[in-house]
Amino acid sequence: MSIYDSIRQQMVPITPEGYPFIGAFALVSLILFWLWSPLGWLGTVLTLWCVYFFRDPPRVTPVREGLVVAPADGRISMITTAAPPHELGLGDKPLPRVSIFMSVFDCHVNRSPVTGRVEKIVYQPGKFLNADLDKASADNERNSLVISTAGARIAVVQIAGLVARRIVCFVREQQPLGAGERFGMIRFGSRLDVYLPEGTSPLVAVGQTSLSGETVLADLRGSDAGRAYRAG
Numbered sequence: 451m452s453i454y455d456s457i458r459q460q461m462v463p464i465t466p467e468g469y470p471f472i473g474a475f476a477l478v479s480l481i482l483f484w485l486w487s488p489l490g491w492l493g494t495v496l497t498l499w500c501v502y503f504f505r506d507p508p509r510v511t512p513v514r515e516g517l518v519v520a521p522a523d524g525r526i527s528m529i530t531t532a533a534p535p536h537e538l539g540l541g542d543k544p545l546p547r548v549s550i551f552m553s554v555f556d557c558h559v560n561r562s563p564v565t566g567r568v569e570k571i572v573y574q575p576g577k578f579l580n581a582d583l584d585k586a587s588a589d590n591e592r593n594s595l596v597i598s599t600a601g602a603r604i605a606v607v608q609i610a611g612l613v614a615r616r617i618v619c620f621v622r623e624q625q626p627l628g629a630g631e632r633f634g635m636i637r638f639g640s641r642l643d644v645y646l647p648e649g650t651s652p653l654v655a656v657g658q659t660s661l662s663g664e665t666v667l668a669d670l671r672g673s674d675a676g677r678a679y680r681a682g
Contacts, residue, residue: 507557
């Protein structure tokens with residue numbers, strides 16, 4: 451293996467959504483260097499951060515039937531029961547909900563939590579409140595997917611935040627999705643909510659860090675009814 455191949459294998463891929471932003475940051479950095487070199491170095495740091503933000507690292511997804519994996523990198527900020535967004539047509543009955551908060555330092559590529567078919571996609575305009583607030587689920591701009599899988603329906607909601615101003619969805623209705631397959635992203639900080647079927651016990655804890663496509667959020671088969679956690 452050549453040195454070039456070795457370096458290439460160590461490099462983290464960049465999502466295509468990021469190239470225009472990286473190019474713009476790099477161009478501004480060159481202009482700033484021409485104006486005043488300290489500003490140019492500041493622009494270089496921001497360009498490197500932009501590259502880091504749009505990274506899209508490969509993930510190893512567990513594929514056993516019934517497993518629900520995290521759709522996003524970030525911190526498990528809330529585990530509760532709540533009625534899903536009305537536009538999804540899932541009824542008013544509260545369902546188990548796991549919320550994942552993504553900071554500007556997390557990978558923002560979103561992945562499907564299950565293998566299934568995209569039953570519905572609904573975009574809802576709204577506010578840009580702090581995505582860590584509970585009311586952001588109902589008040590903020592969001593894009594929701596309902597995925598049917600093995601007799602169950604999972605809802606995944608991309609929620610914009612204070613900084614986020616662009617929700618991107620790569621898929622369309624009726625499209626099949628594999629667990630861990632990329633379906634979208636939210637630019638510059640945000641949150642994802644996952645609504646699980648009634649009676650499903652989440653297998654994660656508040657404060658835990660999740661990896662999209664890898665961390666198991668729940669088991670729809672009920673073979674793992676729950677877990678205990680301790681802080682360390």
